[in-house]
Amino acid sequence: MAIESDVLVIGGGLAGLSAAIAAAREGAHVRLVSYKQSTLKQASGLVDVLGYVDGEPVADPFERMADLPDDHPYRIVGESGVREALALFDEVTDYRGGHTDRNALVPTHGGTVKPTARYPASAAPGLASDDRDALLVGFETLVDFDAPLAADHIEAAGVPFAADGATVRFPGDLRADAKVTRYAHLLDEDRAVETDGGRRLPAREALAERVRPHLDGHERVGFPAVLGDDDPAGVRAALSKGLGADVFEVPMGPPSLPGLRLADRLYEALDEAGASVETGVPVVDYEGEERVERVLVDRKGAEVPYAADQYVLATGGLVGKGVESDREGVREPVFDCRVPQPADRYDWFEDAVFGDHAFARFGVDPDGELRPTDERGDPEFENVRAAGSVLGGHDFPAEKSGAGVSLATGRAAGVLATEEL
Amino acid sequence: MASTPHVAVVGGGSTGAGIARDLAMRGLDVTLVEQGNLTHGTTGRMHGLLHSGGRYAVSDQASAEECIEENRVLRDVAAHCVEETGGLFVKRPEDSEEYFREKLRGCEACGIPAEVLSGREARQREPYLAADVEKAIAVPDGAVDPFRLVVANAASARQHGARIETHSKVTDLLVEGGEVVGVAVEHGAKSGERVHGVQSGREEIRADHVVNATGAWAGRVAEMAGLDVAVRPSKGVMTIMNVRQVDTVVNRCRPKGDADIVVPHETTAILGTTDEEVADPEDYPEEQWEVDLVIDELSELIPILAEARTIRSFWGVRPLYEPPDVGSEDPTDITRDYFLLDHDDRDGVPGLTSIVGGKFTTYRMMAEEIADHLCARFGVDADCRTADVPLPGSEDVDRLRDYMDEFGLRSPIGRRSVERLGSRADQVLRTDDPNPVLCDCEGVTRAEVRDAMDDVGTDLNAVRIRTRASMGNCQGGFCCHRLAAELHPDHGEATVRDSWDDLLQERWKGQRHALWGQQLSQAMLNYALHATTQNRDRDPAAGGPSPDYEAFDDGRRATGETRPDAAGDADGD
Numbered sequence: 002m003a004i005e006s007d008v009l010v011i012g013g014g015l016a017g018l019s020a021a022i023a024a025a026r027e028g029a030h031v032r033l034v035s036y037k038q039s040t041l042k043q044a045s046g047l048v049d050v051l052g053y054v055d056g057e058p059v060a061d062p063f064e065r066m067a068d069l070p071d072d073h074p075y076r077i078v079g080e081s082g083v084r085e086a087l088a089l090f091d092e093v094t095d096y097r098g099g100h101t102d103r104n105a106l107v108p109t110h111g112g113t114v115k116p117t118a119r120y121p122a123s124a125a126p127g128l129a130s131d132d133r134d135a136l137l138v139g140f141e142t143l144v145d146f147d148a149p150l151a152a153d154h155i156e157a158a159g160v161p162f163a164a165d166g167a168t169v170r171f172p173g174d175l176r177a178d179a180k181v182t183r184y185a186h187l188l189d190e191d192r193a194v195e196t197d198g199g200r201r202l203p204a205r206e207a208l209a210e211r212v213r214p215h216l217d218g219h220e221r222v223g224f225p226a227v228l229g230d231d232d233p234a235g236v237r238a239a240l241s242k243g244l245g246a247d248v249f250e251v252p253m254g255p256p257s258l259p260g261l262r263l264a265d266r267l268y269e270a271l272d273e274a275g276a277s278v279e280t281g282v283p284v285v286d287y288e289g290e291e292r293v294e295r296v297l298v299d300r301k302g303a304e305v306p307y308a309a310d311q312y313v314l315a316t317g318g319l320v321g322k323g324v325e326s327d328r329e330g331v332r333e334p335v336f337d338c339r340v341p342q343p344a345d346r347y348d349w350f351e352d353a354v355f356g357d358h359a360f361a362r363f364g365v366d367p368d369g370e371l372r373p374t375d376e377r378g379d380p381e382f383e384n385v386r387a388a389g390s391v392l393g394g395h396d397f398p399a400e401k402s403g404a405g406v407s408l409a410t411g412r413a414a415g416v417l418a419t420e421e422l
Numbered sequence: 423m424a425s426t427p428h429v430a431v432v433g434g435g436s437t438g439a440g441i442a443r444d445l446a447m448r449g450l451d452v453t454l455v456e457q458g459n460l461t462h463g464t465t466g467r468m469h470g471l472l473h474s475g476g477r478y479a480v481s482d483q484a485s486a487e488e489c490i491e492e493n494r495v496l497r498d499v500a501a502h503c504v505e506e507t508g509g510l511f512v513k514r515p516e517d518s519e520e521y522f523r524e525k526l527r528g529c530e531a532c533g534i535p536a537e538v539l540s541g542r543e544a545r546q547r548e549p550y551l552a553a554d555v556e557k558a559i560a561v562p563d564g565a566v567d568p569f570r571l572v573v574a575n576a577a578s579a580r581q582h583g584a585r586i587e588t589h590s591k592v593t594d595l596l597v598e599g600g601e602v603v604g605v606a607v608e609h610g611a612k613s614g615e616r617v618h619g620v621q622s623g624r625e626e627i628r629a630d631h632v633v634n635a636t637g638a639w640a641g642r643v644a645e646m647a648g649l650d651v652a653v654r655p656s657k658g659v660m661t662i663m664n665v666r667q668v669d670t671v672v673n674r675c676r677p678k679g680d681a682d683i684v685v686p687h688e689t690t691a692i693l694g695t696t697d698e699e700v701a702d703p704e705d706y707p708e709e710q711w712e713v714d715l716v717i718d719e720l721s722e723l724i725p726i727l728a729e730a731r732t733i734r735s736f737w738g739v740r741p742l743y744e745p746p747d748v749g750s751e752d753p754t755d756i757t758r759d760y761f762l763l764d765h766d767d768r769d770g771v772p773g774l775t776s777i778v779g780g781k782f783t784t785y786r787m788m789a790e791e792i793a794d795h796l797c798a799r800f801g802v803d804a805d806c807r808t809a810d811v812p813l814p815g816s817e818d819v820d821r822l823r824d825y826m827d828e829f830g831l832r833s834p835i836g837r838r839s840v841e842r843l844g845s846r847a848d849q850v851l852r853t854d855d856p857n858p859v860l861c862d863c864e865g866v867t868r869a870e871v872r873d874a875m876d877d878v879g880t881d882l883n884a885v886r887i888r889t890r891a892s893m894g895n896c897q898g899g900f901c902c903h904r905l906a907a908e909l910h911p912d913h914g915e916a917t918v919r920d921s922w923d924d925l926l927q928e929r930w931k932g933q934r935h936a937l938w939g940q941q942l943s944q945a946m947l948n949y950a951l952h953a954t955t956q957n958r959d960r961d962p963a964a965g966g967p968s969p970d971y972e973a974f975d976d977g978r979r980a981t982g983e984t985r986p987d988a989a990g991d992a993d994g995d
Contacts (some may be wrong), residue, residue: 043947045955055961060973066743077516098975105975106628111956112915113963116974129978142858144868153915157963159969170856177858179834224763253953254900326938328714347710350937350945354930354952360942361949378444399960 003295006032006277011284011335012298012315012323015404016389018267019411020313020418022072023089025274025345027419033276034298034307039264040321046226046259047107047124048096048408051075052116056158060066061102062118062405072394074406077315077367078413083405086412090119092271094263097125106130108137110146110225111255112154116401121259123233126221127249129155134163136219137251140171142179145253146225155259167215171283172207183259184227188236199359215395217324226250226259233262284335289365292334292383303405311384311418314338314365314373315411318390324363331363333391337372338365339382341393357396364393371414384421386414426451427800430605431628432592432634432643435465435726436568436782439575440789440808441635446582448797448804453627454584457591459884460576462590463703463784464637465568466887469660469685469692471562471671473495473783474509479528480521480677482917484912485758485781486532492784493562494570495809499786503571508685509563509671510544512723513556517676524545525675526559536561548668550724558606563671565687568782569887572878574813581814585640588884593663595646595774596626600775602647602765604628607807633795637741638703649769651776656740656753659712659935660696664731664895666691674723679752681719684727689792689894690863693720693727695738703739712737713935722873731940733897734932743778751901754991760788760859762795815844831857835865842890843870857916860908861901863894871908880913882925899948900927903956919964926952 012023012033027033038212045248051062059065066083075083090226091099091164096119098105104116114129127135137155149166156164173187173194187194188208193201196210212222222240228250229236240248252259271278285304286297295308316323316335325334328344331342340363343349349360365373365387372380373387389407397403431442434456442454456462470916497504498535513522514848528537537560544558551558555792560988576586587609607625612958637653644651666686674682685692697782700706713735721728744757750756760780775795780788790806798803831839840847850873851857857869866889878884882905885891891905892898898945906922913921937945953959960966 007962043950049954052957056960057967058969060970076777096975101975103973103975105970105977106969109956111952111958112959113957113961115954115957115960116969124976128975128977130974131978132976142856144858144904144907147910150907150910150915150918151908154919154963155920157915159968159971177856190965216537241771252955261649319943320901320950322943326942328717328938349942350934352931352934353925355949356431358949360946361936372772398950401954401957403954415550 003306003344004032005305006030006307007422008032008311008313008415009034009296009307009309010033010315012312012317012321012389013278013280014041014315014317014321014389014407015267016407017040017313018271019086019089019408020315020388021276022093022267022274023412024417024419025271025276025418027422029419031276032307032309033278034282034284035280037321039153040259040317041132041264042097042169042257043320044254044260044403046091046121046257046263047252047399048119048404049116050087050104050405051119052114053103058116060104062104063102068332070394072366074367074392074410075402077369077371078409082329082413083409086409087119089294089412090395090408093123094266096120097122108151108155108223108251113158114155114160118405121250121262122265122422123228123237123250123259124228124252126144126247127223127251128171129160132161133220133346134218134219135223136215136217137164137166137223138215139168139225140184141164141168142171142175142177143225143227146251149246164377165215167178167212167216167218169211172202172211173204178341181258182230182254185230188227189229189231191239197213205239205287206243209240216246217231217246218246221247221249223249223251226257229248230258230261259362285337289382293385296335311412311421312386313411314387314391315389315414316391318364319360320389323391333365333373336373336381336385337388339375340364361396361398362393364391366393371410385416388414423478427796427802428453428628429453429631429632429633430629431633431635432605433463433637433639434460434572434576434586434588434637435463436572436575436631436785437637437777437780437788438635439572439579440785441587441633442579442584442807443575443582444789444793444808446579446584446798447807448793448802450796450802452579452584453587454576454579455587455590455592455605455627457589459588459881459887461569461572461887463639464738464741465572467660467736468568468570468782469683469694470566470687470781471683471685472566473502473781474536474561474563475532476509476511476559476561476563476675479532479534480524482758483528483532486528486534488784488787489781490532490534492787493564495511495786496566497564497781497814498808499816500566500574501573501811501812502841503567503574505565505686507563507565509561510539510548511559511561511629511673511675512544512551512677513558514553514722515556517674518601521677522557522559524674529559531559534561548670548672550726551672552669552725555723559675559723560607563673565671565685565812566782567688570812570815573888574757574815577814583928589881592643592646595632595643597627597647600771602632602771603968605632614717616714627659628877630800632774633792633796637778638739640741640776640778644765644774647765647774649765649771649772649774651763651778652743652746653778654742654744654753654756655700656742656756657698657700657706657737658740659708659716659735659737660695661693661713661716661735662733663691663693663727664733667726667730672723681716682900684720684724689891690733693717697740697754702741704713705740706737708737710935715812732936733895733941734820736932741780749781760784762792765796815846818845832868835859835867836864839867839870860904861889861891863896864890868908871905875908880909880917880921883928884920885994886925892929894926896944896948897933898925898942899951902926902929923964
């Protein structure tokens, strides 16, 4: 006996979640299994759809999709596939940006701006096309965001507003190497902390008090993205009120609270759609020839069979380990699907750090229905579809297209799988 | 002599820095010029082995005796740069029994403490050794941090009045009346970088004597005075593992061959090496087969290396030299001995001495010999003290206390910092400002980074070699921007960005040779963090295409959010 479902989604990142939510909302019995913590923790939490084509910034991603190469995932799902995926995303989250086809430019913690299609409400007041002057605030011990440097940098990027930066000591006795979640929880709980002159104030007010002397008429104030984990809206509202200015978050690198918040929200949506979820369990093998009959899942050392009619492979790319390599070559480890690659390992990369690296495009090669194909171009299996970074043919960091590809191919794979039932 | 003789030392590797220190301690007026960072050439591109002499105990006993002597000196005067790992010469079944006995006899003849271990005993010491290793000879090999050592030599030289100029390339030797009277230097430092007042442009440094301590580049420098020094550069690869699979230096006990040594080094282990003669010390192929060879061959000694994670590879160029008329075909046959070439005696051109060949372990002895030679030439009566006076940082290394409480750092980080800083720990770590960790992989804190910046300004590579920041598993993926940020606001945003880009590119260079498995995953993650999260690949400030800001969403109109007025009435969500 196997654990059975209509659709088994392997992988719990943006693509897997999108596939599972889409399939479950179509009425399928969906189960999602994932091994590691979602790589959303490592992502900024922004939803990039298409920020650059041929190195040029893209204001309207939908206008430029037809200019992408034939094997690009967007060419497979089509512009309408991307739009439908974003509509689903907008429906289940409180992200902003859906009011227009245009990309927004969001300040990065490195001090530049980047195009993105959807952004969390917490980033909305920070957009670079907004001409209000901005104060950026960093914390002495939070080393990923140097606010005065970021302010100078963002002005050098030509934004239509003035930016200033200030560094303050975060209130409360956090140790010098505290994790970002400690900052967030302190603000969530809003407990009284000792502040200058020995007074005790609620943490949010204590922070506002530290920032106030630097405000100098700025209409909006940007903080590193640590403004709450459980109650980010409350934290931001309190700080906005305390400062008399719009408060926003600047997305950060890992561990990323906006990424974690997004993962939480999507898992809730998956639950609402009625799908089952198991995490911490790797798929280690499969059985079947033309079709995958079942997969074997490692649960605490025991190999447990899981059977489904349709499978969605959403295990991620090189970062998520959905694509693996050794000195001899590159492969997809769950179903051993083909990954096209240059034969010589020294052709996988370029000499410049931001060169046109072949490795960035490593992934399975899908047919028109997102099924990974073999050397002859035939589907490896009738009932396996791939979604997200496990797909080759796109360079998401260069294009700023990672989240969009995951959402669009995830949704398409989920819908296609359900249509086969 | 009426005045203090002025010596210009060319070359900021171990030999040049050692010579500068020795001469300065004897009271001479010294200027050292180096085309890149300190250790830019061979010294920064070696596996950091402190030879016991065991390696040369059969083939070159004179060198072996020098090595064991200097090994003992450096453990003493450079204690904060040396890790006393011990070393093993390991015999596999196919290696010659006769050679094993010869090695043992050689060690005894040269005064190198040597002990024979059974295979079982050797595996007790190093559990990852192959099961079929038959036996081993234990010798007092060690590991040295060459960066720390050279920086300490330069710091000491400076304390004794020497001028140290990095990023200063010698473009010519000044020759007047058949005599070398100085060097012409092009200072190449970027704006904002501290180079003791000389930021860019050409300078002529006149000297009573010029010392050519440029290693593999020695032929090129000598040629500027029309002299022929036939250096034979030979390249070798070193591959860095992400953890220490061994805590002892492991050598293969066979006559000679590529890929026969593993040196534990800080948090890593370094696999080496190959030996291929090259024409140009700066431009030679870095080839995949060399990386594969060291991994495959050394996996015979330590099988887990075959599957282990490598983080980068780098190549170094040996400054081999052999006197004219020897004519070795194979670079592995060329002696590792050093030669002092006084060009007055040798070529009738006074004012210039070249030092060529030699080994890192005996750098101090070479420096002593050349300093003796110059002092004799100038009639300066001063003894060499470099074998007795500890280097800065090694004065008081027994005084390691519990720095966890003292500096508010978590224990392993405090211990690593103290190991790196030696007796300077107090001075560097005692700060009233918050001192968070900037490089998580190597546990490097802000105070250490700022201390290094006080010394080298905006050169983040120089900060790197002083602190080890960005040299761990992630190869700078998580910390390059943090290091760069420490330069601000002392340096402007454009300068910071420039230095940041340089470090990113330098860190990428070595990783290219380790792009498979986990390190390829890491490279993709780094790429995503830099290009996706930060958009550093298309940064409009850095010359990337500038977006038309007005064409993008400004967020306000359709979201229903109203701009708060000055009184501040912003709602949340």
